[in-house]
Amino acid sequence: MAKRKTKRQLLVDTAILAPIDWLDERTAVVGGTKYFLFRHVPRDVSWAQTLGFATLMAFMAQTLTGAILAMYYEPSAAINPETGKPVAYSSIEMITNELTLGWLVRGMHRWGASVFIILLFLHMGRVFLFGAYKYPRELTWITGVLLLATGMLMGFTGYLLPWDQTAYWATVVGINLNGTAPFAGPWLAQFLASGPEIGTSTLARFYALHMLLLPGAIFALIGIHIYLVTRLGVTSPPWSREAAGRERAEVQPAGGRAGLVRRGTDGGAK
Amino acid sequence: MGRDLGERNREAYARYKDDVRKEGKPFFPRAILHDTIMAFVVVAVMIALAVIWYWDAGDTPEGEGLEAGVLGPLYTLPADAGTTDFIPRPAWYFCFLFYLLRIFEWPETVFIATVGIPTIALVLLLGLPFYDRRLERRPSRRPVAMIAAVLTVLSMGVLTYKGATAQEALGSELLKLVPDWAEEQGFTGDEQANEGARLFAVSGCLNCHIYLGSGTGSLGAPDLSDVGDRYEPQALVRYLTNPAEFGNTVMGSYAYLGQENLEKLATFLDASTGDK
Known part of the structure; x- marks a missing residue:
């Protein structure tokens, strides 16, 4: 006969283990988490390989601060009768000057964009230096380059939103630059400006791109990127003596002679 | 040599998997500790930049936060399509493009700077793993890749700097x-x-x-x-x-x-x- 369970064990079973089992039976989430957390990485993995995670962290911070800003920001170029300034501009002023810690949220989002872009480039530089884009990690590299491009588009679309002079004129130039492309250029410029001049409809369009379409694309790309990194593994520094996958001398003496013969010779036969 | 590249690639990767399994360290908690520390640093830098930006900006008679501190003003005046003397400035990471336009100043060549060079750069980046297919990963044995990288970084740096500091008359x-x-x-x-x-x-x-x-x-x-x-x-x-x-x-x-x-x-x- 099985030993009777104590009250405490019963409680743990019903409150914690049973729901986890229920979830795991349907989603395999426990196995997935173990696979992710307890996988091995090369033992010489160190600070250089934290840049990817740091970039992810910057993006998460952008998501969070961006969501808070979206609760107060109004994408309209109409004049606010109370302030006599454009509605979008006034809402940014309100966030900066009146909202509790609003300046911090806006400041983190504004500067977080630069931090994100710098980290993207540093991460890419590290991958290039380590030759980590080579077989079998080609797709990881491609999703990474696409993330860099979408990240820069996030910067371009977000720059207009404060609707101040800097924002407005940089966007005028930016849209005109798109217009110089052969074939698609004029159409692209028309699409971005969404009208004969840059105004409320442009602002709405940039806002939708900045907080729906582009972040959606970035989330999807990050998902694929991280899945591939987990599946294919992180690379060792190629110059490391203990790099995973390093080439070995063809003949390795075994048993009692191990360590007595220098590597690279053919077992001391000469 | 002699053997097919795909075969050697697969062998090297199998050796990698084997080494990681035998000599590797678990991602949790060893590697994730470094990642977590780095994450805190990232958020701390963001907060520090926000604080310096906010506290160093000053007020002008025209409004609060319009005077630039070390990190610039909190905002410029409201957007005005009728302004005549505002000099357009992109975000710093687009300054290289801004300056490229000054190099390709002849009308027929503008699209080379605006679309041509960025598109070629993007295609070269995307295709990198397909035209650089050698097994070798050590930088010391990849002189072409390293020289190309240094030249790219240098030219991007110079273009960004020139674009950011370009002067225009008011x-x-x-x-x-x-x-x-x-x-x-x-x-x-x-x-x-x-x-x-x-x-x-x-x-x-x-x-x-x-x-x-x-x-x-x-x-x-x-x-x-x-x-x-x-x-x-x-x-x-x-x-x-x-x-x-x-x-x-x-x-x-x-x-x-x-x-x-x-x-x-x-x-x-x-x-x-x-x-x-």
Whole structure:
């Protein structure tokens, strides 16, 4: 006969283990988490390989601060009768000057964009230096380059939103630059400006791109990127003596002679 | 050598998997500790930048937060399509593109800078694992890749720096040049042309165009010193109202200046026939 369970064990079973089992039976989430957390990485993995995670962290911070800003920001170029300034501009002023810690949220989002872009480039530089884009990690590299491009588009679309002079004129130039492309250029410029001049409809369009379409694309790309990194593994520094996958001398003496013969010779036969 | 590259690739990767399994360390908690520390550093840097930016910006008579601190102002004045002397500045990570435009200043070549080079760069980046297929990963054995990388970083750095620090003349400084222009082009007595010249100086035309040696010549905008030889006054008014009619999709419309001002500008431009 099985030993009777104590009250405490019963409680743990019903409150914690049973729901986890229920979830795991349907989603395999426990196995997935173990696979992710307890996988091995090369033992010489160190600070250089934290840049990817740091970039992810910057993006998460952008998501969070961006969501808070979206609760107060109004994408309209109409004049606010109370302030006599454009509605979008006034809402940014309100966030900066009146909202509790609003300046911090806006400041983190504004500067977080630069931090994100710098980290993207540093991460890419590290991958290039380590030759980590080579077989079998080609797709990881491609999703990474696409993330860099979408990240820069996030910067371009977000720059207009404060609707101040800097924002407005940089966007005028930016849209005109798109217009110089052969074939698609004029159409692209028309699409971005969404009208004969840059105004409320442009602002709405940039806002939708900045907080729906582009972040959606970035989330999807990050998902694929991280899945591939987990599946294919992180690379060792190629110059490391203990790099995973390093080439070995063809003949390795075994048993009692191990360590007595220098590597690279053919077992001391000469 | 001799063996097929795919085969050697797969062998090397199998060896990698084997090494990681036998000699590797678990991601949790060993590697994730470094990652977590790094994450805190990232957020701390973001907070620090926000704090410096906010506390170092000052107020001006026109409003709060308009005076720039070390990290710039909290905002500039509200967007105004009618402003004449605001110099466009992109975010710093687009400054390289901004400066490329100054290099490719001839109209037919503008698209090389705006679309050509960025597109080629993107394609080269995306295709990297497909044209650099050697097994070798050590930087010391990849001289071509390393030299290409150093050159790319250097040129991006120089272009970004030049773009960020590029100086453009303000309308107020250009106004002082109007009497010289009038003398050189011979319209000193023509009040209509003089008013047009003053409008020209303060309307931001020289942010792109060149006139008698002033201005920057960016975005492929032509030198206007002798534009009067090329267009009739009425055509100039139509051009300023709707540049697209003349196949120019880069320049914006200046219709907001009003018909009267456009005619003054056209008189001035018509009188501009180059130094003779």
